[in-house]
Amino acid sequence: MNPRTTGVATEPGYTIVENASLEGRNTFRVPARAEILIDVRKPEALAEVLAIPYVRNNPLLILGGGSNMLFTRDWPGVVLSIAARGVRILEDRGDAALVRVEAGEPWNELVSWSLGHNFIGLENLVLIPGSVGAAPIQNIGAYGREVREFIATVEAWDRSNGAIVRLDNASCQFSYRDSRFKHEPDRYVITAVDFLLPRTGELRTDYAGVGAELAAMNVEANARTVAEAVARLRTRKLPNPAVIGNAGSFFKNPVVPVATAEAIKREFAALPFWQAGETTAKLSAAWLVESCGLKGFRQGDAGVSSQHALVLVNHGHATGAQIWALAEHVRNTVANRFDVELEPEPSVI
Ligand SMILES: Cc1cc2nc3c(=O)[nH]c(=O)nc-3n(C[C@H](O)[C@H](O)[C@H](O)COP(=O)(O)OP(=O)(O)OC[C@H]3O[C@@H](n4cnc5c(N)ncnc54)[C@H](O)[C@@H]3O)c2cc1C
Numbered sequence: 001m002n003p004r005t006t007g008v009a010t011e012p013g014y015t016i017v018e019n020a021s022l023e024g025r026n027t028f029r030v031p032a033r034a035e036i037l038i039d040v041r042k043p044e045a046l047a048e049v050l051a052i053p054y055v056r057n058n059p060l061l062i063l064g065g066g067s068n069m070l071f072t073r074d075w076p077g078v079v080l081s082i083a084a085r086g087v088r089i090l091e092d093r094g095d096a097a098l099v100r101v102e103a104g105e106p107w108n109e110l111v112s113w114s115l116g117h118n119f120i121g122l123e124n125l126v127l128i129p130g131s132v133g134a135a136p137i138q139n140i141g142a143y144g145r146e147v148r149e150f151i152a153t154v155e156a157w158d159r160s161n162g163a164i165v166r167l168d169n170a171s172c173q174f175s176y177r178d179s180r181f182k183h184e185p186d187r188y189v190i191t192a193v194d195f196l197l198p199r200t201g202e203l204r205t206d207y208a209g210v211g212a213e214l215a216a217m218n219v220e221a222n223a224r225t226v227a228e229a230v231a232r233l234r235t236r237k238l239p240n241p242a243v244i245g246n247a248g249s250f251f252k253n254p255v256v257p258v259a260t261a262e263a264i265k266r267e268f269a270a271l272p273f274w275q276a277g278e279t280t281a282k283l284s285a286a287w288l289v290e291s292c293g294l295k296g297f298r299q300g301d302a303g304v305s306s307q308h309a310l311v312l313v314n315h316g317h318a319t320g321a322q323i324w325a326l327a328e329h330v331r332n333t334v335a336n337r338f339d340v341e342l343e344p345e346p347s348v349i
Pocket of ligand 1: 027061062063064065066068082103128129130131132134135137138140142189191238239246247248249
């Protein structure tokens with residue numbers, strides 16, 4: 001394997017590309033290269049791939065759909081993508097079913113599948129880009145739901161002992177845009193997720209305009225109409241990465257002590273915040289950025305979206321380093337004005 005030249009090798013369960021471009025594999029569409037890019041199409045090939053000496057001895061990065069990644073440099077080693085797909089019901093309990101989904105399945109395809117099979121719950125998470133394997137990493141969430149509510153077990157290759165492990169929901173240590181996988185980034189390669197999907201239950205329509213959208217659509221609330229309402233809201237509010245490079249929200253909503261939120265609110269009366277836990281509050285990061293006058297701000301081709309203040313965009317030829325410089329500028333500006341630290345949501349490489 002010579003990473004200096006470009007070459008492609010196709011094995012029965014995987015494909016290796018040397019000196020591979022990652023520009024088409026991240027939704028910011030910034031240029032970056034991997035010394036080696038490996039797409040694993042068959043789950044059983046993973047152990048063989050991880051045993052290749054070059055793979056064992058070089059830095060390893062797992063890449064899904066690249067919709068939550070910012071490449072500020074080339075990757076000096078192996079980029080591994082789990083491309084195996086598949087959805088199947090393991091156990092049907094009537095009011096709910098245990099469903100196994102391979103890591104390479106696109107998240108939104110799973111949402112469509114669940115709606116088609118009359119399950120309830122994933123409708124608020126419609127149109128989130130990326131793969132099922134990445135969904136547990138930051139515990140994806142939107143419009144009042146988080147994926148952790150539906151995860152029974154995460155199956156992963158544990159690189160610390162070279163074996164497949166099955167982590168139950170509690171072991172995944174999920175919290176707001178967080179999980180144990182974020183804290184042990186070099187340990188687990190997620191291969192599949194088992195979801196417990198209900199057929200009955202409460203719909204969430206009380207969040208961020210979903211109820212109003214359903215009323216405007218003049219329809220009864222059910223899982224399909226809620227999905228449609230969320231899809232309409234998202235399409236209006238979020239820039240489409242197929243049109244302008246971005247990774248969705250670039251910053252998490254900061255979680256601060258309630259006393260801090262109240263102190264900021266005394267000075268800035270319009271600040272929106274929500275109670276999040278007994279003693280903590282979640283601030284609107286979008287409001288903080290917008291209040292600094294940064295919505296639509298641009299440094300060359302790196303910009304803050306004029307559609308949504310939390311989304312950083314690539315207007316054309318920005319590099320990842322330029323987008324990261326803009327992110328630092330936004331963080332510093334918000335910190336100087338409100339004394340609040342914004343934390344990036346994507347993995348910054
Ligand atoms: C327009 C847009 C809207 C978005 N909206 C939302 C939203 O509403 N809510 C939300 O939560 N997110 C949102 N996101 C972020 C993104 O869609 C999610 O974080 C998604 O889960 C990322 O999936 P991915 O396959 O693209 O992961 P990648 O970006 O490829 O990877 C993300 C992280 O997961 C790791 N990873 C990926 N696959 C695996 C695996 N199999 N095993 C171990 N580690 C892995 C990577 O190493 C990396 O650290 C949005 C992004 C965009 C572009």
